[in-house]
Amino acid sequence: MAAPKSAFWRQVSTLTTKNLTILYARHPASTIYTALLLPIILTVYLGIGRNLNSPQNDYGIAEPRPVRSLRDGLAAADGSARDTVVFVNNGLAGGEIGQIVRGG
Numbered sequence: 001m002a003a004p005k006s007a008f009w010r011q012v013s014t015l016t017t018k019n020l021t022i023l024y025a026r027h028p029a030s031t032i033y034t035a036l037l038l039p040i041i042l043t044v045y046l047g048i049g050r051n052l053n054s055p056q057n058d059y060g061i062a063e064p065r066p067v068r069s070l071r072d073g074l075a076a077a078d079g080s081a082r083d084t085v086v087f088v089n090n091g092l093a094g095g096e097i098g099q100i101v102r103g104g
């Protein structure tokens with residue numbers, strides 16, 4: 001089991017040396033740009049910029065309204081092409097949901 005540990009530490013040492021060499025060899029301005037400015041610019045662009053060129057939409061924002069009762073919903077759909085009511089218990093038989101689906 002000693003071989004994977006030494007390989008692990010050898011890899012960590014190699015990557016640390018590589019990163020420190022890049023850090024010291026690069027110009028400070030390019031390091032600041034790559035490490036600080038570029039991530040902030042990309043975050044702003046991806047988070048906010050996608051809404052700049054899109055039309056105004058209000059999906060999901062509306063005035064609250066009460067939920068219709070089942071009786072009112074069925075009465076509103078009466079006479080339309082929507083004449084099927086489906087009850088699903090999702091495998092939860094034997095409880096309160098099963099009683100509602102069976103009509104009891």
